[in-house]
Every structure is written in C-alpha cells, then in structure tokens.
Amino acid sequence: MPMTRIMLLSAALLAGCTPRIEVAAPEAPITINMNVKIEHEIHIKVDKDVESLLKSRSDLF
Incomplete structure (x- = not known):
C-alpha cells in the first residue's frame, strides 16, 4: 500500500508540472511601414533614320 501511495503522489505532482502554452492577440494592431x-x-x-522619321512624323506616338 505505501508504494501505491507514493506512485499516486508522484503522478499527481508530475501532472501539475505540465507546460502551458498560451496564444493571445497583441493589444495594439500590427503596423507595417512601407515608405x-x-x-x-x-x-x-x-538609328539616325528612325530618329529623323520620328522628328518628321510626330503623330506616330
């Protein structure tokens, strides 16, 4: 019986040591500055031929 109590006590102590993970939203919004x-x-x-054509025919573009 004493071995059973020791095992139950150690199991209870180990169960209390489980890590806790908490996910929470930040208080302020996330700001991304994109300057x-x-x-x-x-x-x-x-070419000179194309350049003279563009000068003479300015209505092409």
Whole structure:
C-alpha cells in the first residue's frame, strides 16, 4: 500500500508540472511601414533614320 501511495503522489505532482502554452492577440494592431520610393530611367538608342522619321512624323506616338 505505501508504494501505491507514493506512485499516486508522484503522478499527481508530475501532472501539475505540465507546460502551458498560451496564444493571445497583441493589444495594439500590427503596423507595417512601407515608405518605398521607386525611380526609374529609360534610355533608348535609335538609328539616325528612325530618329529623323520620328522628328518628321510626330503623330506616330
């Protein structure tokens, strides 16, 4: 009988030591700051014939 009591007591003590995991939402909302500046440059090289055509026919584009 004393061995049974010791086993029950140790089982009760070990059951009280189980880890507890808690998942909770944060108090403040999550803020993502996306200050992004995008710059780009386009360089076009054309032949002299195409360049003169574009100058003479400005209504193409």
